[in-house]
Amino acid sequence: MAQPTVEDVAREANVSRQTVSNVINTPSIVKPATRDRVQLAIARLGYRPNLSARRLRQRKSSTIGVRLDPIRNGISGAVLDGFVHALTEQADARSMRVLLFTAASPQDEIAQIRSLHEGADVDAFVLTATFHGDPRTAWLIENDVPFVTFGRPWGIDDMDDPKHLWVDIDGREGVKDATVRLIDNGAKRVGWVGWPRPSGTGDDRRRGWEEAMRDRLGASDAELAALSVESYDGVSEATETVVDMLRSGDLPDALVCASDTLALGALIAASSAGLTDLPIIGFDNTPVADAVGLSSVDQVLDRVAVATLELLLGSDGNSIVPRGTDAGPSHRLIRPALVLRTPNHLPLYGTTTERTAPAVRDHHRKETS
Amino acid sequence: MAQPTVEDVAREANVSRQTVSNVINTPSIVKPATRDRVQLAIARLGYRPNLSARRLRQRKSSTIGVRLDPIRNGISGAVLDGFVHALTEQADARSMRVLLFTAASPQDEIAQIRSLHEGADVDAFVLTATFHGDPRTAWLIENDVPFVTFGRPWGIDDMDDPKHLWVDIDGREGVKDATVRLIDNGAKRVGWVGWPRPSGTGDDRRRGWEEAMRDRLGASDAELAALSVESYDGVSEATETVVDMLRSGDLPDALVCASDTLALGALIAASSAGLTDLPIIGFDNTPVADAVGLSSVDQVLDRVAVATLELLLGSDGNSIVPRGTDAGPSHRLIRPALVLRTPNHLPLYGTTTERTAPAVRDHHRKETS
Numbered sequence: 001m002a003q004p005t006v007e008d009v010a011r012e013a014n015v016s017r018q019t020v021s022n023v024i025n026t027p028s029i030v031k032p033a034t035r036d037r038v039q040l041a042i043a044r045l046g047y048r049p050n051l052s053a054r055r056l057r058q059r060k061s062s063t064i065g066v067r068l069d070p071i072r073n074g075i076s077g078a079v080l081d082g083f084v085h086a087l088t089e090q091a092d093a094r095s096m097r098v099l100l101f102t103a104a105s106p107q108d109e110i111a112q113i114r115s116l117h118e119g120a121d122v123d124a125f126v127l128t129a130t131f132h133g134d135p136r137t138a139w140l141i142e143n144d145v146p147f148v149t150f151g152r153p154w155g156i157d158d159m160d161d162p163k164h165l166w167v168d169i170d171g172r173e174g175v176k177d178a179t180v181r182l183i184d185n186g187a188k189r190v191g192w193v194g195w196p197r198p199s200g201t202g203d204d205r206r207r208g209w210e211e212a213m214r215d216r217l218g219a220s221d222a223e224l225a226a227l228s229v230e231s232y233d234g235v236s237e238a239t240e241t242v243v244d245m246l247r248s249g250d251l252p253d254a255l256v257c258a259s260d261t262l263a264l265g266a267l268i269a270a271s272s273a274g275l276t277d278l279p280i281i282g283f284d285n286t287p288v289a290d291a292v293g294l295s296s297v298d299q300v301l302d303r304v305a306v307a308t309l310e311l312l313l314g315s316d317g318n319s320i321v322p323r324g325t326d327a328g329p330s331h332r333l334i335r336p337a338l339v340l341r342t343p344n345h346l347p348l349y350g351t352t353t354e355r356t357a358p359a360v361r362d363h364h365r366k367e368t369s
Numbered sequence: 370m371a372q373p374t375v376e377d378v379a380r381e382a383n384v385s386r387q388t389v390s391n392v393i394n395t396p397s398i399v400k401p402a403t404r405d406r407v408q409l410a411i412a413r414l415g416y417r418p419n420l421s422a423r424r425l426r427q428r429k430s431s432t433i434g435v436r437l438d439p440i441r442n443g444i445s446g447a448v449l450d451g452f453v454h455a456l457t458e459q460a461d462a463r464s465m466r467v468l469l470f471t472a473a474s475p476q477d478e479i480a481q482i483r484s485l486h487e488g489a490d491v492d493a494f495v496l497t498a499t500f501h502g503d504p505r506t507a508w509l510i511e512n513d514v515p516f517v518t519f520g521r522p523w524g525i526d527d528m529d530d531p532k533h534l535w536v537d538i539d540g541r542e543g544v545k546d547a548t549v550r551l552i553d554n555g556a557k558r559v560g561w562v563g564w565p566r567p568s569g570t571g572d573d574r575r576r577g578w579e580e581a582m583r584d585r586l587g588a589s590d591a592e593l594a595a596l597s598v599e600s601y602d603g604v605s606e607a608t609e610t611v612v613d614m615l616r617s618g619d620l621p622d623a624l625v626c627a628s629d630t631l632a633l634g635a636l637i638a639a640s641s642a643g644l645t646d647l648p649i650i651g652f653d654n655t656p657v658a659d660a661v662g663l664s665s666v667d668q669v670l671d672r673v674a675v676a677t678l679e680l681l682l683g684s685d686g687n688s689i690v691p692r693g694t695d696a697g698p699s700h701r702l703i704r705p706a707l708v709l710r711t712p713n714h715l716p717l718y719g720t721t722t723e724r725t726a727p728a729v730r731d732h733h734r735k736e737t738s
Contacts, residue, residue, distance in 0.1 A: 016513050021487055068457045075656050081450040088437045088469040098469040100457040118390055144385045287444050288660045291633055
């Protein structure tokens with residue numbers, strides 16, 4: 001006879017599977033007579049509770065808490081969602097689970113984290129959307145709650161804090177790779193469409209564009225200033241901003257953008273200005289970029305998820321423990337991948353009056369520099 | 370003095386907050402001397418463990434398991450992600466949490482569910498992507514594990530099974546509303562772009578188009594056949610299919626599509642054929658639809674999440690219990706909302722050679738029929 005299962009025990013004791021589970025896990029909530037019957041059946045069959053499930057439950061390192069915003073946020077929301085998918089998969093491979101919660105503010109998130117951690121529902125947290133002076137990470141460090149942030153601490157003094165474990169995408173290198181690629185293809189005046197400054201993430205990405213332009217083309221401060229614009233992260237805002245840029249006379253011959261949202265606005269602006277061949281590269285490689293045939297910088301979320309768990313689990317690879325200062329590097333900066341697409345949607349790029357089948361190409365090269 | 374906190378206890382006992390939590394929740398893993406010191410501090414301060422956190426932990430109804438696929442699935446993946454956002458928010462409002470796991474197949478999902486349920490990590494499950502003859506729901510019913518599916522059981526005999534709780538979008542009504550709207554606006558030949566049959570979800574949506582065409586325009590079987598095409602759910606496949614449709618001569622004067630992916634393909638095909646004014650309505654109201662200005666049928670995921678939890682929690686509203694046959698309706702069919710957009714991206718609809726600012730309109734009417 002094979003190893004008996006909980007179903008066998010339930011049948012033998014004439015109870016539900018849930019009751020057997022209760023006798024094993026929370027015996028106090030089961031009537032004594034029923035409990036005795038189940039325990040007798042367990043002994044008679046030689047049943048051993050599912051070891052991996054029990055290990056999972058008893059281990060202090062089984063559950064990771066992640067905040068998910070109530071509203072899915074437009075085009076860019078795909079990044080956090082993709083990260084949650086990748087984190088769930090990588091956690092599963094390590095017998096860990098991802099628990100979701102929502103929070104209305106950083107302070108509310110701290111309250112939620114406190115409650116989840118005190119209740120022993122969650123053993124560690126993965127935080128996203130970090131910012132300079134983030135009260136959440138300060139609280140987590142102060143309270144010895146294990147955590148990793150997807151996103152670096154943006155202060156000068158805390159980037160190497162061994163207590164603040166973080167994983168981030170090297171946005172600067174990603175944008176630099178994109179800009180260099182455009183220059184290698186012949187561009188002489190690559191423009192930058194970024195977010196209003198200061199912005200930790202946005203300024204970091206902008207530096208990649210600046211460095212490529214200075215290193216490869218010897219661009220001056222004045223040239224850089226003339227070739228860069230700022231827009232809030234909305235399609236219509238970016239469209240208006242880039243329309244103004246294209247009207248100003250200092251025409252760029254390619255554009256790199258801090259997000260796919262900005263890139264979509266740039267694409268619309270360029271197309272409406274008749275610049276249907278203007279190369280444009282976005283950032284985040286969202287489904288929208290794929291849908292409209294925009295090149296983009298991919299955050300390689302699988303690698304981010306693996307690095308997050310490696311930092312969280314420490315050197316022994318299977319338990320979440322508060323780290324000492326000798327536990328190796330406390331962060332991982334990951335180089336993103338440039339995804340190049342040939343514009344596959346004629347209407348966005350060409351005239352729309354020909355009655356021909358569009359040259360649809362769904363294949364694209366994916367490169368990791 | 371305010372109610373003492375776990376921090377007060379930790380300070381008083383000179384231990385970490387984690388140690389206090391361990392003494393409260395898993396005293397067996399704490400050294401006896403430390404345990405005594407913490408318990409003394411708890412008694413001295415009159416500390417009471419966070420009641421709601423303890424209630425949450427002890428309650429059998431605190432955690433809902435949801436499977437998340439490892440790979441985020443293109444344009445349509447936004448629907449499941451949006452549902453997870455909404456479910457997390459609505460669960461939070463009821464002091465419940467969402468736990469994510471992955472599975473490679475229905476059989477693997479059953480194994481995961483079994484392990485999570487036996488380990489008492491998860492008290493109930495919300496399943497998505499249901500299909501006829503689904504082994505997962507059969508297993509859940511057989512094993513008395515509480516669950517609700519987002520998606521109806523697609524068999525004739527199990528739609529009203531009181532043991533199978535389900536919530537679904539009334540895709541037929543949603544597509545019917547969309548088609549009627551196009552007819553009211555003057556369309557006489559509304560075409561349908563659907564998935565290959567048979568498809569539970571797809572055939573249901575198609576019926577809405579059929580009903581509207583028969584009821585409002587007296588369309589015959591032959592007319593319906595001439596106006597409908599089938600494509601796999603990819604942008605390039607849909608583009609090719611609709612290009613063929615538009616070449617066949619029986620030109621539709623509007624299109625309704627089973628998904629936004631199909632609708633984007635239809636939009637590209639129509640634009641490339643010069644039919645820049647062809648009204649097109651998709652399904653799912655994804656960020657891609659918003660980005661390119663496509664009208665679409667919205668799955669009202671907040672309402673789906675609320676209905677899911679109402680079914681799961683039963684009439685008393687705060688505990689997950691296996692249902693009897695007298696517990697009221699076992700399903701909720703929710704009418705989706707039609708989101709109408711005016712094409713806001715000139716390049717997709719108009720010629721792209723004018724050097725003018727695009728008429729950007731980000732506002733759209735959102736209607737619930």
